[in-house]
Amino acid sequence: MPRIFETPIYPYQRSADQDAGARRRHKVVVVGAGPVGLVTAIDLARQGVPVIVVDENDKVSFGSRAICFAKRPLEILDRLGCGQQMVDKGVTWNLGKVFFHDREIYSFNLLPGQGHRRPAFINLQQYHFEKFLVDHIRAMQAQGAPIEIRGRNKVSAIGLHDDHVTLEIDTPEGPYNLDAEWLIACDGANSPIRKMLGLGFSGQVFQDNFLIADVVMEAEFPTERWFWFDPPFNRGQSALLHKQPDNVWRIDMQLGWDINREHELKPENIRRRLHAMLGEDAKFELEWTSIYTFRCARMERFRKGRVLFAGDSAHQVSPFGARGANSGIQDADNLAWKLRAVINGQAPEALLDSYCDEREQAADENILNSTRSTEFITPKSEISHIFRDAVLDLAEHHEFARPLVNSGRLSVPTIHDGSPLNGPDAEGLPPETRPGAPAIDAPLGEGWLLDRLGDGFRLLAIGIDVPDELAGIEVVQVAADESDALAEHWLGGAGRALYLIRPDQHVAARWLEYDRDAIAAAHERALGRQ
């Protein structure tokens, strides 16, 4: 049976654009059908913006790549209507174990958060993740959503103009041209679009190689994340074991800088390494193996005129902390509503600059976290090694040293403090829901707060009546005592509060008293109209 990532799922089909005499103009073209391009396109299309996704390939990600998907991206997928499939298929885990040399030094339990619908994260192969997104697009198409994926359509040249971008696209039947009013480049870390525009991508390259092996095995290992520092089977290096659905296990082994790639990639050598780790009797099949190196880098600005960059094309991090796809999905979430508002004439183009401001801030945060994890996992100097080992030694005996152990800080959303879209804050309300923060979920009756918020501008009125109809804002009225989680995260000590929530479910502004004009002003500001 061919594996899912070897089967074309959006095979090439000739499009009408290829036979049109003149070049046709489209609203939005997304380049790249990776996780970020697909999520961006789904978000735009559900909001009624016609979108075409082009990809040089016609399959999902070859091999798994990303496996950990965090809570906030899952909530975004819920908003897009395809979170449940992912969670049903994914593996939820809570227990992590840390090993040093030949012994377990401690374990940690990520207790499932109370009052959230979604777990801290799930493990799911990137190819399943992408396949679910493509299935969702097919379902949307069946209902007439303006979305199209064109496989084996490779962008080979682009031209920038004031109000559009010209594209040259190669297909198996030869090239054709089209125009896009807006182009979203989700074409991955080696972004050809970025290169065509001569835009830089600067940062730090890490001198290390990692062997990644996804193996299929019936194993006794529990559903836990195991991380080894300097284990006997991989001296002086690190290793990771993590479970994915369908009995697939992710093994990630640090190899060091000075290696013979070809030699390391030979199946017999990989098997030898895996047997040393899993035991001589372990029975497994290699599903996908690869050796990767990485860098932490980003573009200086995520926008160039009518071209917007999202996901790995805009920023790249080390895999520690699972911040690549997770942050790219949040780029999509941030960008889609803004682009829709600009296209519909509700907001000036300048609103798109706030996409850059906010997501560049997030990229910096992710790069910082990922660089710190890398420094801990692969110490760069003798003294850094000494401190790293001292932390691990102490962690075995003392709780205090465990927070210093850094095998990846798992992806959490960025709070956009200082964003130009933020309106007033009110004193006394909880800090975690301040302007710029993503909405925190809470149970509401049979359902969940985030589902009630949906994806337009909302005024969340907790324990307070809103007497008016508000232009462009839907009121979501809830009682102050609806749930403990609601009171904890949204009220603190206050008996009532009003929150203006953006379409990406981030808080724009909040008040203790109803003031129609203040709300209207904050709405203007959140749309970049001020």
Place this chain on the structure above:
Amino acid sequence: MPPQLTLTANIPDPDDFYEALLAAHEGLSKAESDALNARLILLLANHVGDPAILREALRQASRKPAS
């Protein structure tokens, strides 16, 4: 006033402490001594906790010795 890094004598019996510090390193290789020092720094830093004091201690320790 916020708490500050103590830079006046604060160890009741300095000679005792100094002797104990060296005794802890007695017979250790350079690598073992380095490891002990690192553990000691981490233990004491956690005891202090206060980021402002830790920053100040790092600053004082980083001053180049007078030439």
